[in-house]
Amino acid sequence: MSHTGSGIVLLGGGVVGLTTALLLRQRGVEVTVVERSLIGREASWAGAGMLPPGRAMTAESAEVRLRSFSCLCWSELNDLLQRLTGADNGYRICGSCVLADAAEEAEREAARWASEGVLAEVLDGGSLRQRFPMLSAACSAAVWLPEFAQVRNPWHLQILRSACESAGVSIVENAGDASLECGSGRITAVRTADRVLYPTAVCLTSGAWTGGLLEQFGVQSRIKPIRGQMVLMRVGAGWLPGVVECGRRYLVPRHDGLLLAGSTEEDVGFCRENTVAGVRGLLEFACELVPELAVAPIVKTWAGLRPGTPDGLPLLGRVAGCENLYVGAGHFRSGLQMSPGTARILCDLMLDGRSPISLEGLQVERFSAGVWKGASCER
Ligand SMILES: Cc1cc2nc3c(=O)[nH]c(=O)nc-3n(C[C@H](O)[C@H](O)[C@H](O)COP(=O)(O)OP(=O)(O)OC[C@H]3O[C@@H](n4cnc5c(N)ncnc54)[C@H](O)[C@@H]3O)c2cc1C
Structure with missing residues (x-):
């Protein structure tokens, strides 16, 4: 059994955990990623890597705010990964054609994107087939989003891992289910089968598995x-x-x-x-x-x-009642797109105590009994 002081511990080595670890390390912090099985082999590997655009970081909608902030953070992250590894993560601006049932629906959709400052062009049947000749004749209207991007997520994860390792992040793989030990309102130790870590802070980046970890702190994450x-x-x-x-x-x-x-x-x-x-x-x-x-x-x-999560948005921030426990999980369909923004937010929260954007609508306790403040949009 090894016993180590380990700076900040991230529990979960998917795209959120690895990106956060890298940014923390860039700021000179000692970081350990503890992964239950293999790094980057769960949702982050399985996803499509679609990265919708966004330009409204002060929007009322938490989804628009986080997507827009993340969009901005993608170019910084790509530069950093390029500098550290020189490898291609498949990030490309490829555009997306969002099909609509009718012209009116396409116009409404285009207006919604335009209200965020995103370029959006309505395509009728003719211009749609000019751009996408292989689409079925049944497709009669669409919105073209030229700024839409994609990343080759399996490549991105490998590159994130290499960047983390070359920057000096400690990675513990095949750790099994770690347990968290608490005392005096803080996490005092993270215990795995073969080691005990004494962290300054812990961040749960455990994707779909985060709910069970949060229960012991009275948080109903509903992830x-x-x-x-x-x-x-x-x-x-x-x-x-x-x-x-x-x-x-x-x-x-x-x-x-x-x-x-x-x-x-x-x-x-x-x-x-x-x-x-x-x-x-x-x-x-x-x-x-x-x-x-x-x-x-x-x-x-x-x-x-x-x-x-019930509203499709992540739980992001510090867990009330535990001064050194943070969460960045529950990104549902958007965790790849939102990973650079989430990582920046977690990094700033843990090191400076404040977030670069408003976290209204993303609070960790929003689904816990008596604390839920968001809109009801149960799926
Ligand atoms: C089919 C599909 C398509 C998708 N398409 C897109 C897309 O186009 N664009 C987009 O933005 N998003 C997409 N997503 C969503 C996106 O993949 C997820 O939101 C994102 O990967 C979540 O990242 P994560 O790091 O939180 O979770 P994960 O990648 O699941 O990583 C969590 C990690 O935590 C580990 N873990 C769990 N419990 C513990 C524990 N107790 N201790 C230590 N480690 C633990 C797990 O083993 C895992 O490795 C898609 C997802 C799927 C499944």
């Missing part, structure tokens, strides 16, 4: 796993000239000719298996949008567990 299935196909480079979104499903082309079709939203506990119905639904969706996909080879299928 639960929501399975998302994916199908990867091969179509050829440049075949689809941007992301296509239709409701909560999408096609995401990679620059090397792969194409993702995603995704399902299933409340089935911690089960990561693909199902016949899930994969069939995605293939039917893909072929309805782009009939030619019927002959595309399938490369792979997988499923991941999004950390879902």
Whole structure:
């Protein structure tokens, strides 16, 4: 059993934990990431890597605020990763075509984006097919978002890990379920099977698993796993000239000719298996949008567990009643997009005691009995 003082401990090595660790280390802090199994192999690996734009950091909506702040932080993070590793994380501005049922809906959607200061162009059937000739004739209206980006999340995670290691972050993998020991209103130790760490602060970046950890502090996070299935196909480079979104499903082309079709939203506990119905639904969706996909080879299928919350937004901040315990979890469908902003916020909160943007609507205790202050939008 090893006993070490370990600075700030992040419990969970997904995109949120690794990005936060890197930023903390950049500020000279000793940091340890404790990962229950393997670094970067859960939701952050499974996601599509879509990064919607945002430019309204003072918006009333917490979602818009955090998305916009994160958008700004992506370019800083990319520069840092490039400097530390020289590797390509697949970040590309690729644009996204958001399909609408009718012209009026496309106009409303475009106006919503424009009100945030985001570029948005309404496409009618003709201009839609000019840009995306392979789309089915049934697609008659859309909004084109030219600033929409994507990242190759499996590459991004590997690069984050390398950057963390080269910057001096300690990484403990296969740690199993760590327990937190408390005394006098603070975490005094983090205990795993083979070591005890004595942290100055602890941050829970444990994705869909964070709820159980928070319960011992009286916080009802209501974070639960929501399975998302994916199908990867091969179509050829440049075949689809941007992301296509239709409701909560999408096609995401990679620059090397792969194409993702995603995704399902299933409340089935911690089960990561693909199902016949899930994969069939995605293939039917893909072929309805782009009939030619019927002959595309399938490369792979997988499923991941999004950390879902009732309002789809993360719990972000310090846990009341425990002076050195923080949370950054529950990002549901947006954890890759929101990871650089979340990491900056956690870093500033832990080191300076203040957040660079308002955290109204993202409070850790908002779902706990008697404390809930947000809008009711249960799914
Ligand atoms: C199919 C799918 C598509 C998606 N598409 C997108 C997208 O296009 N854009 C986007 O922005 N987001 C997307 N997401 C959502 C995004 O992937 C998640 O919101 C994000 O990855 C959450 O990151 P995380 O670091 O909080 O969680 P995770 O990546 O799940 O990492 C949490 C880590 O904590 C570890 N852990 C758990 N408990 C403990 C413990 N007690 N001790 C130590 N370690 C622990 C886990 O093993 C895991 O490695 C998608 C998700 C899925 C599943």
